[in-house]
Amino acid sequence: MRTGAAIGAALLLLSALPVHPAxxxxxxxxxxxxxxxxxxxxxxxxxxxxxxxxxxxxAATGRDRDWQVxxxxxxxxxxxxxxMPRLVKSPxxxxxxxxxxxxLGAAEAxxxxxxxxxxxxxxxAEAxxxxxxxxxxxxxxxxxxxxPPPAPEPAPAPPSEPSAERGAxxxxxxxxxxxxxxxxxxxxxxPDLTFEGExxxxxxxxxxxxxxDPRSVTPGSTMPPxxxxxxxxxxxxxxxxxxxxxxxxxxxTADAKARxxxxxxxxxxxxxxxxxxxAKGRNVDDLNVLLSGAKTHVSTVEEMIRTGNVVxxxxxxxxxxxxxxxxxxxxxxxxxxxxxxxxxxxxxxxxILFGSFVxxxxxxxxxxxxxxxxxxxxxxxxxxxxxxxxxxxPPEPPPRxxxxxxxTGA
Numbered sequence: 001m002r003t004g005a006a007i008g009a010a011l012l013l014l015s016a017l018p019v020h021p022a023x024x025x026x027x028x029x030x031x032x033x034x035x036x037x038x039x040x041x042x043x044x045x046x047x048x049x050x051x052x053x054x055x056x057x058x059a060a061t062g063r064d065r066d067w068q069v070x071x072x073x074x075x076x077x078x079x080x081x082x083x084m085p086r087l088v089k090s091p092x093x094x095x096x097x098x099x100x101x102x103x104l105g106a107a108e109a110x111x112x113x114x115x116x117x118x119x120x121x122x123x124x125a126e127a128x129x130x131x132x133x134x135x136x137x138x139x140x141x142x143x144x145x146x147x148p149p150p151a152p153e154p155a156p157a158p159p160s161e162p163s164a165e166r167g168a169x170x171x172x173x174x175x176x177x178x179x180x181x182x183x184x185x186x187x188x189x190x191p192d193l194t195f196e197g198e199x200x201x202x203x204x205x206x207x208x209x210x211x212x213d214p215r216s217v218t219p220g221s222t223m224p225p226x227x228x229x230x231x232x233x234x235x236x237x238x239x240x241x242x243x244x245x246x247x248x249x250x251x252x253t254a255d256a257k258a259r260x261x262x263x264x265x266x267x268x269x270x271x272x273x274x275x276x277x278x279a280k281g282r283n284v285d286d287l288n289v290l291l292s293g294a295k296t297h298v299s300t301v302e303e304m305i306r307t308g309n310v311v312x313x314x315x316x317x318x319x320x321x322x323x324x325x326x327x328x329x330x331x332x333x334x335x336x337x338x339x340x341x342x343x344x345x346x347x348x349x350x351x352i353l354f355g356s357f358v359x360x361x362x363x364x365x366x367x368x369x370x371x372x373x374x375x376x377x378x379x380x381x382x383x384x385x386x387x388x389x390x391x392x393x394p395p396e397p398p399p400r401x402x403x404x405x406x407x408t409g410a
Contacts, residue, residue: 029100036087036187038097039175041224044104048175052084052224057105068098085189085222087178160231167239170232179223182243184312190223194311197244207237250308260301260317266324267294273331282334287327294323 041052072094075084088094177186180193196202206217211233214223228236252260271291278284297320304310
């Protein structure tokens with residue numbers, strides 16, 4: 001991106017950030033510096049490459065934070081002819097990286113340059129006077145004369161054979177994983193080198209020429225030319241040409257195959273549970289997104305199996321299994337919530353029915369009492385309309401007992 005509206009907008013967003021950033025931003029910038037392979041071209045302290053400038057004392061160079069951000073967003077636009085690719089994905093990342101490089105050497109203030117002083121020969125150390133010795137006898141002097149002089153330096157060791165192991169270590173030390181992936185680890189700015197040794201035409205000669213001048217071999221390449229010694233080049237070539245398919249790279253292990261087979265049925269079962277949850281009124285958009293991601297992992301593994309390259313398939317299977325566990329947990333939690341709601345609804349309905357029964361019975365009792373009271377009131381009203389009742393007749397005397405028969409002596 002050239003200087004223009006995009007960079008202007010990015011700088012506008014970053015203008016509010018303080019000149020002296022917080023430690024969190026510096027740490028994030030350091031992480032990005034290592035992750036994006038910046039150490040492959042730039043040295044910090046004693047570690048890193050020599051293709052780009054040494055950043056050990058970048059804070060003392062006079063390049064301020066604004067310059068750093070603009071350079072990270074558009075390297076060739078700020079430094080004409082720069083071969084540095086744009087490695088940041090956003091103005092925010094550029095800000096973090098700028099904070100980190102501006103912290104390099106910030107604790108040491110640059111000393112003012114002094115006029116070079118005339119060099120004076122270093123005074124020779126005064127050797128102590130040798131102690132007086134008795135003259136050696138003639139035999140001893142003759143023996144001393146025939147003592148051979150001290151040996152010459154040891155001869156340099158012959159160059160060793162190229163080593164793929166040293167090449168692998170050099171691959172890491174030069175920051176190559178910042179741009180290239182090998183067996184699922186590394187960046188994606190450059191080609192995946194997992195099977196670089198099998199690529200047609202990429203033989204040892206091609207690798208040597210490409211390492212020396214990438215753009216002359218691959219036009220348009222953003223890979224910088226590495227200044228490697230002959231031995232380092234040989235080691236890297238041995239490593240790159242040895243990156244070939246292993247027996248375990250062509251097919252899944254028995255364990256991975258069983259897990260992958262179970263994964264398909266598990267995702268189908270989860271899809272059905274999600275659809276049932278949706279039918280019961282739940283918003284399942286988040287669950288469908290998760291399931292879509294899991295199916296993408298499954299499709300990736302299927303393509304790996306089809307092409308006979310299952311490098312990284314284990315990671316894809318683990319990722320899909322993790323998604324399946326998360327969806328299962330969420331669906332189960334929803335089922336529990338739904339069950340609790342049904343239980344609560346049952347309790348509420350039972351309470352309503354019982355309350356209705358109690359109220360109905362109470363109303364009936366009240367109606368009965370009202371009817372009885374109303375009957376009594378009606379009877380009193382009827383008596384009032386007929387007048388006072390006649391006096392009651394006196395009660396009849398009880399019957400007289402019969403006389404006893406004569407002659408009983410009573």
